[in-house]
């Protein structure tokens with residue numbers, strides 16, 4: 017059923033219908049149910065918009081997915097939330113009180129997975145998320161990351177030495193205001209520290225009850241395998257979207273073999289896949305890292321527009337915005353991934369949440385992929401020094 021009936025201004029209509037759909041989706045779990053997902057046993061309605069924090073027990077039902085296996089498994093809402101942009105890398109930090117309220121609305125909407133990291137801010141994002149989600153302590157999970165050397169407020173490269181992992185764990189526990197870190201990711205592989213030592217340190221932290229689960233970010237298949245042999249890995253978090261499909265060949269077979277979950281970051285291409293960025297978009301120097309990314313030069317933004325146009329052409333008759341289509345594509349992956357789109361705007365959050373109700377047949381995805389393949393992308397995702405920090409180099 018198309019969600020949009022306004023061919024003149026599909027985006028405005030998408031936003032309007034997205035909010036309505038979001039409400040229907042939350043109140044009617046029957047709209048969902050693909051991929052054998054589970055639903056929380058609650059029929060509570062939407063939380064109020066009055067600024068009052070709903071009791072967490074009234075959180076509405078969203079479909080769930082399980083990342084990882086056995087003792088390492090982690091059941092979360094099918095769509096998570098990336099918190100980074102509220103304090104870091106997406107322009108000047110918006111008003112803290114408004115971000116706190118938005119995080120609480122996201123939790124009230126039934127999202128249970130919130131992603132942050134020590135380096136976001138640094139520290140500021142963990143502090144914000146910890147404060148905002150303290151009332152939801154028993155109903156949501158905050159995941160965070162270690163692995164950078166932060167000196168005088170600046171990231172000085174990787175540091176996954178055991179003593180640093182322990183130091184970060186203690187500090188993150190305090191900033192997040194939790195008794196144990198639900199999922200502790202190594203943010204980037206550290207060439208100076210064997211991955212077995214990293215996994216062993218997190219294993220000890222798990223034994224001590226300070227951490228519940230272990231994750232990796234942007235690690236290659238060999239590293240994942242070695243880490244998993246020491247401490248079962250719950251999830252790999254890496255970039256994955258219609259714009260960056262490298263993980264499909266680089267790591268998915270290993271993840272599938274070992275029963276490790278996957279959390280795609282930058283699922284709407286750092287904003288590009290929403291159709292809202294164009295050659296004249298100005299990114300703030302110092303606070304928006306897109307300014308230094310090859311895909312966000314004015315030339316690349318212009319050259320890649322046919323890719324966005326293909327998303328608009330495919331989504332419009334189906335009532336989906338480019339952002340919803342991009343998220344729906346991820347949600348339909350057979351691997352059962354859990355994307356963590358980030359936003360600083362409530363309307364965008366509702367738009368993204370409504371992607372859960374998209375209903376696209378598998379054959380139609382093939383059509384979309386063929387249309388996108390006709391518009392090869394220009395500009396790499398990271399400059400070489402940042403790409404070299406990942407396991408994709």
Ligand SMILES: NC(=O)c1ccc[n+]([C@@H]2O[C@H](COP(=O)([O-])OP(=O)(O)OC[C@H]3O[C@@H](n4cnc5c(N)ncnc54)[C@H](OP(=O)(O)O)[C@@H]3O)[C@@H](O)[C@H]2O)c1
Pocket residue numbers: 097098099100101106131132203233234253254280281282283284285286287288290292339356357358359360361363364365367368
């Ligand atoms: N492990 C890692 O190394 C790593 C790296 C990067 C990110 N991450 C995690 O992944 C999360 C998401 O990544 P990301 O923020 O880089 O990329 P993203 O989620 O793909 O894109 C976020 C950007 O898209 C915009 N946006 C989102 N929904 C929108 C909508 N419906 N309409 C218009 N614009 C929309 C946001 O702007 P508005 O605020 O204006 O909506 C923001 O600028 C982060 O918060 C972080 O937790 C992890």
